[in-house]
Amino acid sequence: VDESPDSKLIVALQGGDNHAFERLVREYSPRMLATARRLLSDETEAQDCVQEAFLSAFRAIGQFEHKAALATWLHRITINAVLQKLRKEQRQREESIEPLLPQFDQNGRREEPCWGFSQSVEQIIEQQNLRELVTAKIAELPDQYRIVLVLRDVEGLDTREVAGALGVSESVVKTRLHRARSALKTLLHPLWKEIRQ
Amino acid sequence: MSRLKQLVEIIKRWLLSLRRRNISCAEFEGFILAYLEGNLSTRQQSIFEFHLQACPHCQNYLEAYRRAVAISKKVFEFPHAPVPKEVPEELIQAILRARAG
Numbered sequence: 111v112d113e114s115p116d117s118k119l120i121v122a123l124q125g126g127d128n129h130a131f132e133r134l135v136r137e138y139s140p141r142m143l144a145t146a147r148r149l150l151s152d153e154t155e156a157q158d159c160v161q162e163a164f165l166s167a168f169r170a171i172g173q174f175e176h177k178a179a180l181a182t183w184l185h186r187i188t189i190n191a192v193l194q195k196l197r198k199e200q201r202q203r204e205e206s207i208e209p210l211l212p213q214f215d216q217n218g219r220r221e222e223p224c225w226g227f228s229q230s231v232e233q234i235i236e237q238q239n240l241r242e243l244v245t246a247k248i249a250e251l252p253d254q255y256r257i258v259l260v261l262r263d264v265e266g267l268d269t270r271e272v273a274g275a276l277g278v279s280e281s282v283v284k285t286r287l288h289r290a291r292s293a294l295k296t297l298l299h300p301l302w303k304e305i306r307q
Numbered sequence: 308m309s310r311l312k313q314l315v316e317i318i319k320r321w322l323l324s325l326r327r328r329n330i331s332c333a334e335f336e337g338f339i340l341a342y343l344e345g346n347l348s349t350r351q352q353s354i355f356e357f358h359l360q361a362c363p364h365c366q367n368y369l370e371a372y373r374r375a376v377a378i379s380k381k382v383f384e385f386p387h388a389p390v391p392k393e394v395p396e397e398l399i400q401a402i403l404r405a406r407a408g
Contacts, residue, residue: 218331
């Protein structure tokens with residue numbers, strides 16, 4: 111018999127225990143809100159999606175089969191709620207990302223200083239406040255680029271899934287992903303040291 | 308054809324093939340995503356890598372690009388992504404009310 115705290119909570123939820131529902135919301139809503147915020151820059155929209163996700167979870171809790179961890183299941187439901195919102199709205203607003211993209215001279219040569227990488231990615235990850243810095247930098251990306259970056263690189267959806275979710279072609283997803291990564295690279299420059307050449 | 312003419316022909320063809328393989332940094336930029344995803348043809352990959360070997364700026368750029376991707380993936384890796392310390396109480400109450408209603 112599975113005696114994990116999640117398992118007890120699920121049994122209580124499936125039995126309709128009101129305290130269990132409140133515990134579920136208090137325990138898991140911060141992580142779900144963080145997920146929604148990464149994809150939606152509007153706070154009200156992010157909160158709406160979390161609410162929508164919980165209502166879907168409440169409806170489906172009877173069929174929850176312990177195959178996935180509760181957190182993973184709720185995460186997936188949150189992503190689906192956000193995707194549904196994005197599909198419904200078909201955002202067309204174009205925001206410029208040009209200032210963050212690489213620049214080239216008239217002969218197509220790169221115009222950018224070289225960077226020194228004294229620390230490995232693993233060492234950088236250990237830095238204090240790195241998560242906050244990266245979260246803030248990703249939030250600076252225009253919506254259409256941030257959404258593709260988060261769905262592909264963070265949530266692990268493939269190009270076809272992202273294209274389907276957003277109602278755009280795969281080539282649009284690829285272009286946006288490359289531009290979003292290039293722009294994020296520029297925004298993360300404080301993490302490495304400039305080398306004058 | 309004299310040996311000299313043959314040699315000149317060979318050198319000309321070699322120089323031409325070099326020129327065809329020589330892309331600019333701006334053109335290189337357009338290949339990066341497909342290269343990292345393994346979607347370049349053999350010929351495209353050889354052109355890409357030819358430029359990469361010869362251009363320290365693109366080597367440095369690609370390294371920074373790879374790092375930015377790796378860092379964003381690592382930072383948000385489930386379930387280690389940063390979470391807010393608090394969720395607005397109004398949201399919690401709205402969710403619980405919606406369930407009851």
